[in-house]
Amino acid sequence: MFLSSLVQATPSKIVFLIIDGLGGLPHPKSGRTELETAHTPNLDSLAAQGSLGLTQPVGPGITPGSAPGHLALFGYDPVELDIGRGVMEALGVDFPMLKGDVAARGNFCTVDDQGLISDRRAGRIATEKNIELCQLLSPISLKGGEVYIKPLKEHRFVAVFRGHGLMGEVSDSDPQKAGLPPLPVTSLSTQSEATARLANAFIAQARAKLAAHSPANMVLLRGFSQLPIIPSLKERFQLHGVAIASYPMYRGLAKLMGLETIACGSDMAEAFDSLASAFSNHNFFFLHIKEADLAGEDGDFDLKVKTIEEVDRHLPRLTALKPEVIVVTGDHSTPAVLKGHSWHPVPLLMSSAWCRPQGEVKFGEAACARGELGLLPATQVMPLAMAHALKLGKYGA
Amino acid sequence: MFLSSLVQATPSKIVFLIIDGLGGLPHPKSGRTELETAHTPNLDSLAAQGSLGLTQPVGPGITPGSAPGHLALFGYDPVELDIGRGVMEALGVDFPMLKGDVAARGNFCTVDDQGLISDRRAGRIATEKNIELCQLLSPISLKGGEVYIKPLKEHRFVAVFRGHGLMGEVSDSDPQKAGLPPLPVTSLSTQSEATARLANAFIAQARAKLAAHSPANMVLLRGFSQLPIIPSLKERFQLHGVAIASYPMYRGLAKLMGLETIACGSDMAEAFDSLASAFSNHNFFFLHIKEADLAGEDGDFDLKVKTIEEVDRHLPRLTALKPEVIVVTGDHSTPAVLKGHSWHPVPLLMSSAWCRPQGEVKFGEAACARGELGLLPATQVMPLAMAHALKLGKYGA
Numbered sequence: 001m002f003l004s005s006l007v008q009a010t011p012s013k014i015v016f017l018i019i020d021g022l023g024g025l026p027h028p029k030s031g032r033t034e035l036e037t038a039h040t041p042n043l044d045s046l047a048a049q050g051s052l053g054l055t056q057p058v059g060p061g062i063t064p065g066s067a068p069g070h071l072a073l074f075g076y077d078p079v080e081l082d083i084g085r086g087v088m089e090a091l092g093v094d095f096p097m098l099k100g101d102v103a104a105r106g107n108f109c110t111v112d113d114q115g116l117i118s119d120r121r122a123g124r125i126a127t128e129k130n131i132e133l134c135q136l137l138s139p140i141s142l143k144g145g146e147v148y149i150k151p152l153k154e155h156r157f158v159a160v161f162r163g164h165g166l167m168g169e170v171s172d173s174d175p176q177k178a179g180l181p182p183l184p185v186t187s188l189s190t191q192s193e194a195t196a197r198l199a200n201a202f203i204a205q206a207r208a209k210l211a212a213h214s215p216a217n218m219v220l221l222r223g224f225s226q227l228p229i230i231p232s233l234k235e236r237f238q239l240h241g242v243a244i245a246s247y248p249m250y251r252g253l254a255k256l257m258g259l260e261t262i263a264c265g266s267d268m269a270e271a272f273d274s275l276a277s278a279f280s281n282h283n284f285f286f287l288h289i290k291e292a293d294l295a296g297e298d299g300d301f302d303l304k305v306k307t308i309e310e311v312d313r314h315l316p317r318l319t320a321l322k323p324e325v326i327v328v329t330g331d332h333s334t335p336a337v338l339k340g341h342s343w344h345p346v347p348l349l350m351s352s353a354w355c356r357p358q359g360e361v362k363f364g365e366a367a368c369a370r371g372e373l374g375l376l377p378a379t380q381v382m383p384l385a386m387a388h389a390l391k392l393g394k395y396g397a
Numbered sequence: 398m399f400l401s402s403l404v405q406a407t408p409s410k411i412v413f414l415i416i417d418g419l420g421g422l423p424h425p426k427s428g429r430t431e432l433e434t435a436h437t438p439n440l441d442s443l444a445a446q447g448s449l450g451l452t453q454p455v456g457p458g459i460t461p462g463s464a465p466g467h468l469a470l471f472g473y474d475p476v477e478l479d480i481g482r483g484v485m486e487a488l489g490v491d492f493p494m495l496k497g498d499v500a501a502r503g504n505f506c507t508v509d510d511q512g513l514i515s516d517r518r519a520g521r522i523a524t525e526k527n528i529e530l531c532q533l534l535s536p537i538s539l540k541g542g543e544v545y546i547k548p549l550k551e552h553r554f555v556a557v558f559r560g561h562g563l564m565g566e567v568s569d570s571d572p573q574k575a576g577l578p579p580l581p582v583t584s585l586s587t588q589s590e591a592t593a594r595l596a597n598a599f600i601a602q603a604r605a606k607l608a609a610h611s612p613a614n615m616v617l618l619r620g621f622s623q624l625p626i627i628p629s630l631k632e633r634f635q636l637h638g639v640a641i642a643s644y645p646m647y648r649g650l651a652k653l654m655g656l657e658t659i660a661c662g663s664d665m666a667e668a669f670d671s672l673a674s675a676f677s678n679h680n681f682f683f684l685h686i687k688e689a690d691l692a693g694e695d696g697d698f699d700l701k702v703k704t705i706e707e708v709d710r711h712l713p714r715l716t717a718l719k720p721e722v723i724v725v726t727g728d729h730s731t732p733a734v735l736k737g738h739s740w741h742p743v744p745l746l747m748s749s750a751w752c753r754p755q756g757e758v759k760f761g762e763a764a765c766a767r768g769e770l771g772l773l774p775a776t777q778v779m780p781l782a783m784a785h786a787l788k789l790g791k792y793g794a
Contacts, residue, residue, distance in 0.1 A: 004615070025751065025753060026753065026754060031754065033753070054769070054771075058792055058793075059777075059780070060773065060777040060780050060781050060784075061777070061780030061781045061782075061783055061784035061789055062403070062784070062789065062792050062794060063401075063784065063789060063790070063791045063792065064792055065792060065793030065794045066789050066793075067793050067794055068792055068793040069793075078792075078793065079792075081398060081794070082793070083794075084793060088794040089794075274576070308419065317517075335751075338751065340791075341791055342783040343749070343781075343789070344751075344753065344782075345769070365753055366753070366756075366769075367767075369753075369767075369769040370767065370770075374771065375769075375770075375773075377772035
């Protein structure tokens with residue numbers, strides 16, 4: 001890879017402070033976004049000395065999920081590297097997937113006397129019931145492999161198949177529509193026949209065990225997938241990195257990229273503690289703040305503002321460590337007025353001794369739209385951070 | 398296609414108000430472009446609530462014709478999708494081409510006693526004479542097919558060949574140089590031999606019929622081509638669209654993209670009438686205003702300013718319909734000082750409830766250069782419009 005050939009090892013350190021769902025839209029009354037509303041003296045002062053821009057995580061108009069949003073920030077093409085639904089769910093519960101495992105997203109569902117699906121979600125059973133049913137299914141034993149069942153929320157679970165020579169190219173059993181029977185899982189490549197056999201054997205046993213548990217009397221599986229094999233950040237950039245993230249999915253993504261993960265509490269202060277204690281032993285840090293996205297998803301403009309202000313209050317603990325490069329950005333926008341992820345470009349702040357300083361500024365969407373880094377694909381954040389850390393050599397004579 | 402997989406059908410409506418040749422260059426005296434000179438209170442107010450940017454129709458430095466300029470705006474790659482000259486001319490006279498038809502651009506020309514071309518344009522005969530000559534050629538009957546002849550302006554016409562199994566890969570009869578004889582049309586692929594036979598038979602009969610009509614005593618054909626088969630806007634974006642355009646070529650392009658077309662007068666007020674009457678039955682509207690381009694081509698700075706002001710006066714009739722998304726832009730720039738199309742990027746205004754508002758602004762090139770949408774390929778306008786209409790779902794988990 002072109003970029004990797006330019007990498008030079010240096011002791012300089014890079015911190016990615018990722019505020020999930022950072023970008024927003026104006027409050028109808030004030031005309032200012034969440035970030036523009038927040039009182040952020042520390043971020044503003046970092047911005048004044050740094051460079052600003054706006055990132056597009058996947059492309060213009062594309063609303064990214066959390067996985068593609070993060071993959072892009074770490075320099076992976078989020079369209080080329082499409083992580084399957086099953087793998088995402090397994091990462092989300094911190095299931096220790098091995099290479100070769102095949103994960104699928106499962107639903108408990110209801111089938112009628114004719115075996116036709118009457119409810120794909122089994123009336124959205126309570127999570128407690130789900131946990132019970134997963135315990136019922138867990139002892140299922142298969143010829144030629146094993147299956148691991150982990151409950152998610154309501155009617156959702158994840159199933160991970162383990163065995164020799166499994167591949168993930170099999171069809172869903174979920175027809176995505178009520179009134180039809182569950183479909184047999186079929187292999188879409190000759191190497192995936194063993195996976196189809198395991199999955200169908202599991203489904204048959206699950207049906208028998210669940211018969212008396214209506215409305216959750218059957219299962220549907222979809223999104224069969226394996227861990228993608230991707231070059232690690234160490235291989236690509238000689239980064240010895242650590243992820244500080246309280247949500248399992250982000251820790252899973254971090255492991256995929258070859259980062260160490262530190263267990264940390266859900267408290268923001270603890271995350272900054274973890275950063276400080278890991279600081280001397282690594283040269284790359286991914287600090288993930290989930291709360292801004294949650295507030296945005298809930299449509300809680302004020303809570304998102306408060307979360308950003310809390311990050312700002314902790315920021316001096318990060319700057320005191322004097323990393324050579326600090327990147328503050330988000331994996332996507334989550335405007336409270338939209339109550340969900342959106343396609344809007346995401347504020348980006350790059351801080352290093354080698355920036356062309358922005359000058360006095362309120363860190364926010366409007367300032368970033370006028371910033372020197374311009375409107376850039378999020379995949380360019382990593383090479384820019386590497387350059388500002390003086391970790392990229394000259395190209396050509 | 399990646400984007401199509403994200404499309405979700407919603408009742409929201411998108412209006413593309415395309416002011417042909419919108420972009421300009423400063424008047425030498427005022428230093429302001431046509432758009433910056435025009436008094437446009439309604440566009441300015443739309444811009445203040447919307448997002449601005451500048452589009453590149455084909456690429457930096459490339460001056461687009463009308464077809465590539467429009468194709469890009471609707472999300473088609475204008476370099477990959479090269480529409481032949483013959484097809485463009487047929488669309489331009491509203492000829493109802495069928496799949497399999499092969500169209501060619503024709504010239505009346507002058508040949509001398511030795512059969513060498515002395516004038517490729519037959520002294521630019523009057524259009525009235527052209528119409529007469531086309532009537533003379535129309536009865537020509539061919540073995541194995543038919544030919545339709547339609548006059549254009551001065552010495553130009555279009556010939557459309559219809560028959561079984563025709564393909565467009567044949568060479569021009571026009572050697573593009575005086576002093577040479579017209580060339581035989583030769584097939585460049587085995588499937589195109591029937592086309593070459595029809596074309597040569599037509600040329601031989603035309604030469605005989607025109608012998609006494611010097612200077613228009615011969616014909617030259619070039620740009621043989623067939624209708625490209627492209628996925629419609631309905632297939633790609635689930636858009637049920639309508640085109641309101643007074644010029645045949647734009648209606649032809651619209652039909653290619655699967656839009657319905659509404660016949661409308663050449664008057665701008667009638668175009669806005671048509672929009673209002675079609676509004677309830679569609680979810681996508683392409684309203685084409687040709688006059689700005691004509692004024693630019695004529696080098697008439699003031700007339701281009703007046704045309705833009707006229708659009709602005711009609712704008713409240715569009716906004717009153719309350720479409721979820723309004724896009725105001727051009728297919729290319731036509732600066733009056735250049736008297737022709739140019740490569741300069743084109744002002745873009747995106748208006749929706751989900752924009753990060755630009756704030757108070759005079760809609761024009763300078764404001765657009767500072768806009769949040771940045772400098773973007775025109776092919777990105779469509780995904781952005783779809784996103785702002787909430788017609789694109791999330792990518793990835």
